Amino acid sequence: MNEIAKAPHLLPWAPERTGEAATTPAHAPSAGGGARSRHGSVRPEPARPGWGRGLLLPLRLAWRQLRAERARLLSAIAGVMFACVLVFMQLGFRAALFESATSLLSAMHAELFLMHPLTTASFRPEPLPRARAFQTLALPEVAEAVPVYMTQISWRNPETGARRMIQLVGFDMQAGAMRFPGLDAVADALKRPDTVAFDIRSRPEFGDVAGLLARGGGAPLMVEAGNREVEVVGLVEIGASFGADGNIITNEVNFRRLVPHRQASNLDLVALRLTPGADPLAVQARLREILPRDVVVLTHAELVAHERSYWENATPIGFIFGFGSAMGLIVGMVIVYQILFSDIAAHLREYATLKAMGYSNGYLARVVMGAALILAGLGFAPGAAISAVLYDLVGGATYLPLGMTIGRAVLVFGLIFAMCAAAGLLAVRKLRDANPADMF
Amino acid sequence: MPDDRAPVLLRGVSYAYGEGELRRPVLREVDLAVGPGEIVLLTGPSGSGKTTLLTLIGALRAMQEGSAVVLGQELNGAGEAQRIALRRRIGFIFQHHNLLGFLTARQNVAMALELDPMLDERTRLARAGAMLAAVGLAEHADRSPEKLSGGQRQRVAVARALAGSPGLVLADEPTAALDRASGGEVVRLLRDLAKSRGVPILMVTHDPRILDIADRIVAMEDGRIVDASAGAAD
Numbered sequence: 001m002n003e004i005a006k007a008p009h010l011l012p013w014a015p016e017r018t019g020e021a022a023t024t025p026a027h028a029p030s031a032g033g034g035a036r037s038r039h040g041s042v043r044p045e046p047a048r049p050g051w052g053r054g055l056l057l058p059l060r061l062a063w064r065q066l067r068a069e070r071a072r073l074l075s076a077i078a079g080v081m082f083a084c085v086l087v088f089m090q091l092g093f094r095a096a097l098f099e100s101a102t103s104l105l106s107a108m109h110a111e112l113f114l115m116h117p118l119t120t121a122s123f124r125p126e127p128l129p130r131a132r133a134f135q136t137l138a139l140p141e142v143a144e145a146v147p148v149y150m151t152q153i154s155w156r157n158p159e160t161g162a163r164r165m166i167q168l169v170g171f172d173m174q175a176g177a178m179r180f181p182g183l184d185a186v187a188d189a190l191k192r193p194d195t196v197a198f199d200i201r202s203r204p205e206f207g208d209v210a211g212l213l214a215r216g217g218g219a220p221l222m223v224e225a226g227n228r229e230v231e232v233v234g235l236v237e238i239g240a241s242f243g244a245d246g247n248i249i250t251n252e253v254n255f256r257r258l259v260p261h262r263q264a265s266n267l268d269l270v271a272l273r274l275t276p277g278a279d280p281l282a283v284q285a286r287l288r289e290i291l292p293r294d295v296v297v298l299t300h301a302e303l304v305a306h307e308r309s310y311w312e313n314a315t316p317i318g319f320i321f322g323f324g325s326a327m328g329l330i331v332g333m334v335i336v337y338q339i340l341f342s343d344i345a346a347h348l349r350e351y352a353t354l355k356a357m358g359y360s361n362g363y364l365a366r367v368v369m370g371a372a373l374i375l376a377g378l379g380f381a382p383g384a385a386i387s388a389v390l391y392d393l394v395g396g397a398t399y400l401p402l403g404m405t406i407g408r409a410v411l412v413f414g415l416i417f418a419m420c421a422a423a424g425l426l427a428v429r430k431l432r433d434a435n436p437a438d439m440f
Numbered sequence: 441m442p443d444d445r446a447p448v449l450l451r452g453v454s455y456a457y458g459e460g461e462l463r464r465p466v467l468r469e470v471d472l473a474v475g476p477g478e479i480v481l482l483t484g485p486s487g488s489g490k491t492t493l494l495t496l497i498g499a500l501r502a503m504q505e506g507s508a509v510v511l512g513q514e515l516n517g518a519g520e521a522q523r524i525a526l527r528r529r530i531g532f533i534f535q536h537h538n539l540l541g542f543l544t545a546r547q548n549v550a551m552a553l554e555l556d557p558m559l560d561e562r563t564r565l566a567r568a569g570a571m572l573a574a575v576g577l578a579e580h581a582d583r584s585p586e587k588l589s590g591g592q593r594q595r596v597a598v599a600r601a602l603a604g605s606p607g608l609v610l611a612d613e614p615t616a617a618l619d620r621a622s623g624g625e626v627v628r629l630l631r632d633l634a635k636s637r638g639v640p641i642l643m644v645t646h647d648p649r650i651l652d653i654a655d656r657i658v659a660m661e662d663g664r665i666v667d668a669s670a671g672a673a674d
Contacts, residue, residue, distance in 0.1 A: 068542030
C-alpha cells in the first residue's frame with residue numbers, strides 16, 4: 001500500500017504482492033493446465049539482488065563457515081602464507097639477480113653506447129675497434145665518445161692474501177660517462193698512476209677495504225691486483241652481481257698498466273655523450289647508417305635490457321626462479337583446494353538443504369569462491385610481512401639488492417588471488433554432489 | 441485470495457529409476473490433490489514411492505510423466521531456474537534437522553529469508569526471532585544447534601521452513617529421529633502454525649503416533665495410491 005501511495009505512476013497492481021505474473025512468460029510450459037491457471041498464479045522472477053547483496057551475503061556465509069573451525073582455518077592460512085613467502089622469495093631473488101647484474105651498466109650515464117654485436121654479457125665482452133669511437137664524432141650531435149674497458153683480474157685480499165677474480169672497469173674520469181656514488185671524490189686521485197677505487201658493495205671475501213682505509217689514517221693502502229701493486233684511493237658504490245663478485249674502477253691509462261697484454265685499440269664498450277637537445281633515437285639511426293656491422297648502437301635502456309635478457313634467457317637462472325614461483329603456487333593451490341573440498345564434503349547435507357530451500361548452484365559457488373578469496377587475503381597479509389623481514393635478512397647475507405616493492409607485492413597478491421580462485425573453481429565441482437533429492 | 445484451487449494437483453504422475461533393462465518404476469499413474477490449508481499424511485511401506493513423490497512435488501527432481509501443478513507452477517518441463525524459484529516458496533522439513541552447525545538458531549532461520557532481496561538484515565533477524573518465539577525457542581535463539589536438544593533442533597527446522605511464508609510445507613518423517621514426547625510436540629506445533637497461516641502440509645510418515653494431526657491420510661503401496669481416508673482427529 002505504501003509503495004502505491006508514494007508512487008502513483010506505478011501500475012495499479014503490484015505483481016510481487018498479488019503473485020500475478022508481471023509479464024506473460026515468453027516460454028510458458030507447453031504441457032499441463034490451462035493458460036488461465038498458469039497465468040493466475042505464476043510468480044514473477046524475484047528482483048535481481050544488487051551486486052553488493054549478491055556478493056556480500058555469500059561472503060559472510062563463507063566467513064562464518066571458515067571461522068567455525070579454527071584449526072582448519074589456521075592450517076589453510078598457513079598454507080597460503082607459505083605459498084606467498086615462497087613466491088615472494090623466488091621473485092625477489094629473480095629481481096635481485098637482474099638488478100645486480102645490470103647495476104654497473106645502469107650506473108653509466110650516456111645517451112648511446114657502442115658494443116660488439118657478439119657481446120653477450122658485460123662481464124665477458126668482445127672487443128670492438130677503437131676507431132669506431134672516433135668515427136662517431138663525425139656527427140655534430142656526438143659531444144664525446146668515451147671508451148670503456150672491462151675485464152676480470154685477480155685481486156689479493158689485503159687482510160688474508162687470498163686471491164679472487166674481480167671486475168676491473170677502466171674509463172676516462174673526466175668525461176662524466178659514469179655516475180657511481182663516491183666517484184667525484186676519487187676522480188682526482190685516480191689520475192695518479194697505479195690507483196684504483198674499490199666498490200664498497202663487493203663481497204666480503206675481497207677484504208674489509210673500507211675498514212682498512214678508515215683505520216689506516218691517511219696512509220696509502222696498497223693492494224695486489226693483476227700482479228701489480230696498486231693503491232686504493234677511495235670507495236665507490238656499484239654492487240656485486242652474479243657475474244662479478246666485486247668491482248674496482250680505474251682510469252684508462254691505469255687499466256693498460258694493469259692489463260698490459262690488452263691492446264689499447266680494443267675497447268669493450270663506448271659511451272657516447274650527445275650535445276644538449278640532440279635526439280638520441282635520431283642519432284642512433286644515423287650512426288647505424290654510417291658505422292660498419294661490427295658494432296651495434298644501443299640506447300641506455302637497450303643496453304640494460306640486453307644484459308638483462310642474457311640472464312633471463314641464456315642462463316637457467318631466470319627459469320629456475322620462475323619455476324620455483326610456480327611450484328609455490330601449485331603447493332598453495334593444492335592446500336587451499338584440499339581445505340575447501342573437505343569443507344564442502346563435510347557439509348554436503350547442509351549444502352543440499354540450502355539447495356532445497358531454493359539456493360542456486362551459482363549462489364553456493366559464490367560462497368566457495370568467497371571462502372577462497374578470504375583465505376587469499378588472510379594468507380597474503382602475514383606472508384608479505386614475513387617476506388619483507390626475510391628480504392632484509394637474506395639481502396644482508398648475500399649482498400643482493402633484495403627489497404619489498406609495491407609492484408611486486410601487487411603482483412604476488414594477484415598470483416595468490418588467482419591461485420585461491422583456481423582452487424575454489426576446482427572445489428566448486430564438488431557442489432554437484434550435493435543433491436537435494438537425496439535429502440529425503 | 442489468488443485462487444481456491446489446490447496448491448498441489450497431480451495427474452497421472454509416473455516415475456521410474458534406471459534405464460532400459462534396469463528400469464524400475466516407483467510411481468504409477470498417481471493422482472493426488474492437496475487443498476488449501478489441508479494437512480495430508482502419506483503413509484505406506486518402504487519402497488512404495490512416497491518419498492519420490494515428495495521430491496517431485498518439492499521440485500527437487502525432474503518430472504518424467506504426467507502433470508504436477510504445485511503452487512500454480514507446472515513442473516513437467518520446468519527448467520532448473522523455475523524449479524529453484526518454486527523451491528523458495530516451499531518449506532522443507534527433513535528427517536534430520538540439517539541445520540548449519542556454524543550458525544546460531546536465529547541465523548539458520550534467517551537463511552530462509554536471505555533469498556528475498558526485499559528484506560534487510562534487521563528485518564530478517566527480527567522475523568527469524570519472531571518465528572523462533574512462535575516455536576517456543578525465544579530464549580535459545582542465539583545458541584548454536586549443537587547446544588540444543590533433538591526436539592529443539594527440529595523445532596528450529598520447523599521455524600526455518602515456515603519463516604519464508606511458504607505456500608506449502610513438505611515434511612519427510614520429521615519425527616523419526618525424535619522420542620515420542622518431543623516428536624509429538626514438534627508435529628503439533630507444525631500443525632498449529634500451519635493451520636493459523638492456512639499453509640497446507642504434505643507429510644510422509646511411518647509414525648502411527650502422529651496420524652491424528654492429519655485432515656486426510658493417503659496410503660501408498662507399490663507406486664500407487666491405495667487408500668485415501670479422512671484423518672482420525674477432525
